[in-house]
Amino acid sequence: MAKMASAIQIWTFFLICIFSCTTNSMDFNYPAVFNFGDSNSDTGGLVAGLGDSLLSPNGETYFKKPAGRFCDGRLIIDFLMDAFDLPYLNPYLDAIGAPSFKSGCDFAAAASTILPATASSLSPFSFGVQVAQFIRFKNRVLDLQPKGKKKSDKYIPGADVFQKALYTFDIGQNDLAGAFYSKSFDQIVASIPNILTEFEKGIEILYEEGARNFWIHNTGPLGCLPQNVAKFGTDPSKLDELGCVTNHNQAAKLLNLQLYAFCKKIHGQFTDSNVTYVDIFSIKSNLIANYSRYGFEQPIMACCGYGGPPLNYDSRITCGQTKVLNGTSVTVKACNDSTEYVNWDGIHYTEAANHFVASQILTGKYSDPPFANQMPYLLKLKF
Numbered sequence: 001m002a003k004m005a006s007a008i009q010i011w012t013f014f015l016i017c018i019f020s021c022t023t024n025s026m027d028f029n030y031p032a033v034f035n036f037g038d039s040n041s042d043t044g045g046l047v048a049g050l051g052d053s054l055l056s057p058n059g060e061t062y063f064k065k066p067a068g069r070f071c072d073g074r075l076i077i078d079f080l081m082d083a084f085d086l087p088y089l090n091p092y093l094d095a096i097g098a099p100s101f102k103s104g105c106d107f108a109a110a111a112s113t114i115l116p117a118t119a120s121s122l123s124p125f126s127f128g129v130q131v132a133q134f135i136r137f138k139n140r141v142l143d144l145q146p147k148g149k150k151k152s153d154k155y156i157p158g159a160d161v162f163q164k165a166l167y168t169f170d171i172g173q174n175d176l177a178g179a180f181y182s183k184s185f186d187q188i189v190a191s192i193p194n195i196l197t198e199f200e201k202g203i204e205i206l207y208e209e210g211a212r213n214f215w216i217h218n219t220g221p222l223g224c225l226p227q228n229v230a231k232f233g234t235d236p237s238k239l240d241e242l243g244c245v246t247n248h249n250q251a252a253k254l255l256n257l258q259l260y261a262f263c264k265k266i267h268g269q270f271t272d273s274n275v276t277y278v279d280i281f282s283i284k285s286n287l288i289a290n291y292s293r294y295g296f297e298q299p300i301m302a303c304c305g306y307g308g309p310p311l312n313y314d315s316r317i318t319c320g321q322t323k324v325l326n327g328t329s330v331t332v333k334a335c336n337d338s339t340e341y342v343n344w345d346g347i348h349y350t351e352a353a354n355h356f357v358a359s360q361i362l363t364g365k366y367s368d369p370p371f372a373n374q375m376p377y378l379l380k381l382k383f
């Protein structure tokens, strides 16, 4: 009897939630998503653009083979696409296999920065280039609209999606991470307004092109990535209580403050738009600080790396690579269970961590303006 009552309660709650959650919330009723960013949301852009490929065990957890993502499986953007009930985004630069762009396109490319790329940049696809690619994409789509009776196409979106689509952004981490190799902390802090000005230029162009729904992720605690701890944290006085590089996280916080102010500004300026700022920094910091509560065992150490604890990271060799180090041939393999690790390869998060971050985003609590908990989706994820 008690069991029965609680089952009814759960169902009642569930049904109430289906109605109230969908009416109160942003209804996630987007026909398409256009994404801009770096490796945090790159679904294959950099490897397609450079004619490169990722090595196994990248992709092993979900795709069962490398899938253009620097991860063992899915990225935050993939989980968000699930929540939006849309298929995973194809990269703009993917030419093979007639990829569909009907419900959006991913312009993100790993290693990309907001500031223009330089000769030494790993990715030439900085934010301004991604925005230019979007404009070309849009013009091609408008040009290719079906004529006459044929109303729709399997591969390209309709002309009306550009206004209705969600525009997502996750970029800026590499502007800071890269700068620490050649600049002082003060110089980096002083350069943040330039980074924001460049970001603003791109956002304004997209607005001119018809974008009206902006969803902007802030930058995560990059000082907690093994790559940065290994290079900049050899002196323990440079680390915080979590074992993260203090200066890196401080720079991220300062960038985020200015990004937040920028979001408020455009929210006021673009009165016919939705601008959602998402605090990824807090979600990831919470995960790293309170990892065991969320079912993880390793908050910082890389799953797929070389060198063993505490970081299992060696800048000379990347996940899946085979190389002769100190006279011995070494192949970098994954840990036994990537779901115990927050970090995948020293720079990027595991699928399990991305899943956690996405589920936290979908609570709506980390957004400004906040939105109602997307409970049905969380139930689907069995959290």
Ligand SMILES: *[C@@H]1O[C@H](CO)[C@@H](O)[C@H](O)[C@H]1NC(C)=O
Pocket (backbone or CB within 6 Å): 025, 026, 027, 028, 212, 213, 272, 273, 274
């Ligand atoms: C902003 O979001 C709300 C809720 O999803 C939606 O009804 C509205 O159309 C959006 N505004 C614009 C300008 O797209």
Ligand SMILES: *[C@@H]1O[C@H](CO)[C@@H](O)[C@H](O)[C@H]1NC(C)=O
Pocket (backbone or CB within 6 Å): 282, 285, 286, 287, 289, 290
């Ligand atoms: C860890 O969890 C505690 C208790 O909920 C919370 O107060 C704290 O802010 C969390 N740490 C981070 C870095 O979010």
Ligand SMILES: *[C@@H]1O[C@H](CO)[C@@H](O)[C@H](O)[C@H]1NC(C)=O
Pocket (backbone or CB within 6 Å): 325, 326
């Ligand atoms: C390789 O050699 C370097 C320099 O001799 C040494 O510092 C390092 O500990 C060695 N690494 C391994 C894994 O043996």
Ligand SMILES: *[C@@H]1O[C@H](CO)[C@@H](O)[C@H](O)[C@H]1NC(C)=O
Pocket (backbone or CB within 6 Å): 336
């Ligand atoms: C991984 O699994 C293998 C086989 O079960 C075991 O021998 C090895 O000790 C495990 N490694 C770690 C780091 O747990």
